[in-house]
Amino acid sequence: MSTNKDKAIKATYLSILGNFFLALAKGITGYFGNSYALIADAIESTTDVLSSALVLFGIKYSTKPADSNHPYGHGRAETLVTFAVVGFLVISATIIAIESIKNIQTPHETPEKYTLIVLAIIVIIKEVFYRIVSKKSDETHSSSLKADAWHHRSDAITSLMAFIGIAIAIYMGPGYETADDWAALFASFFIIYNAYLIFRPALGEILDEHLYDDIIEDIRKVATTVEGVIDTEKCFVRKTGMTYLVDLHLTVDGNITVSEGHEIAHRLKDAIIKEIPEIADVLIHTEPDDLP
Incomplete structure (x- = not known):
């Protein structure tokens, strides 16, 4: 029978592999398809790979047995990792916002139509990942895994925003080339909001707030x-x-x-x-x- 640790580790490996291949697909499609919204998505997925690796470390370390120096165990390490994951979210959102503003001010070509197909597939995949990892976080009571699940959900939302922005840019024609950049900018604010949703319960956890x-x-x-x-x-x-x-x-x-x-x-x-x-x-x- 799988332990909570085993379930959490398997879910985290799924996140790492999934984010790596999706980041690669987004980056290549965004570069050749003239879409910064997709490139911004690739940036977020890249930070997701790093944060998921950090979650993996946190889960393994936090489940170490108690010892003479840590009589209550190492569990709080997972909460600290959750804070680090929030930091990754804030950093990626900031990068996306800055680059989106730059691109809005700089004329560029309209994204290619095939980027919409790629984004539609990504939205579906990331939502499936969110549901799988979120279910595992509920089963294992892992706050860092919950944060990782929200990474997938925020990625799905940013991809959906990119889809809307690119569709506007393509079908509305000249003058709407920056629609996907505006979509990426909007998505950056949504990522910040998600970061707060992850941060708040983790803060309550480390402060021993009455929650149970x-x-x-x-x-x-x-x-x-x-x-x-x-x-x-x-x-x-x-x-x-x-x-x-x-x-x-x-x-x-x-x-x-x-x-x-x-x-x-x-x-x-x-x-x-x-x-x-x-x-x-x-x-x-x-x-x-x-x-x-």
Whole structure:
């Protein structure tokens, strides 16, 4: 059975190979087809190759087991990689915007019609990639893989914008030669917006923002099945890589021994990790039910 790490790595290799060949196809078609919108797309896909390689490194490093120097594991490395991926998005959007403005101010030939066929194929491929990688990110709870999925979606949108711009340039005739450059410029702003959508949850993750009410609810449900558990009070969940760490307050009968309370806490921890495999560890504080 494939682990979350295996699923994430396979999805990332798909991204790397797909972006490499698409960047090549876009660059060649854009150069010979007189379309900067396609060349801009190729630039973004090239940065996608680099960012996907970074995601691959982050996934492999973040899933390393805990050691004496990193008792909570290496999971936060994945969040840092997500920030780096956002940086790649911002850089590529900036390059596209600058070059688009330059091309708008410089007369050039109308793009070739066959560029529309290439763009239509690219839009379909990138949307399929987005759905595959996004599904894997949901399955593995990987924030960097989610960022990689959004790279595919933003690429599909920029390709669609390029398609619209080139179609206008071709079919509207003289005076509309820069339509594909305007499309590339518009796409750069969309990329920046996507970068924010990726950055915001990653920031919440690294700041331990309260985001996991669904997991807390599942934890409390599991607790009701463990003999000796009277109640659960405070429950805090924080994400580290593709797993979660939990701090939980457990209420037990105040008349039992410390050893018995300890045993109940261990049974609860084992039950939680068994029923919710994405939880890596649970720290339980045991309290008696007769506290004033």
